[in-house]
Amino acid sequence: MVYDEVLPVLDGTEKELQSFANKILERFRNPYIRHLWQSISLNAMSKWETRNLPTLLNYYETHNMLPQKMVFSLAAMIAYFKGESEEGIQYKLQDDQWILDFYKEAWAECDGRPISIYKLSEKVLSLDKVWKRNLNEVPNLTISVSSYLFLIEQVGMKKAVKSVLNKNNPLMKMS
Secondary structure, eight states: OIIIIIGGGSOSOHHHHHHHHHHHHHHHHOTTOOOOHHHHTTTHHHHHHHHTHHHHHHHHHHHSSOOHHHHHHHHHHHHHTTOBOTTSOBOOOOSOHHHHHHHHHHHHTOOSSHHHHHHHHHHHHTOHHHHSSOGGGSTTHHHHHHHHHHHHHHHOHHHHHHHHHSTTOGGGGOO
């Protein structure tokens, strides 16, 4: 994702961008940084809006297509807020109470059918309180997010990630 979707929308020399990418990857490879995923996910919505949304929008504006790995990360965040693993194990969510209440209600209304997942995605993407705009207005974003969210719900997160990283994934070719 860093090389395919983030670097192409950043300004800088090739050397600066390569250095930036290397620093990101070094941090992920550092065995001494032991962040628990629940700590990392704290304030996930505002983090995604600040860190990822500008890249998604810049990529779309520059390439006239959606950065699919970034879109998948948005769907994965929505899946996280279900508060339940693919094995049915509940986990504790930490965020602003209104966000937790929003997702609790939104997931309660979702029955797992594609149209229901689409409506859930549409509801999340319309949260201008978080996104500062209605993301349903970004062409093909709602259908792409809901397709990935449906994939996650059907096959589980690990298989969905593998599918997204597979270059033959038909969703990766969507614009």
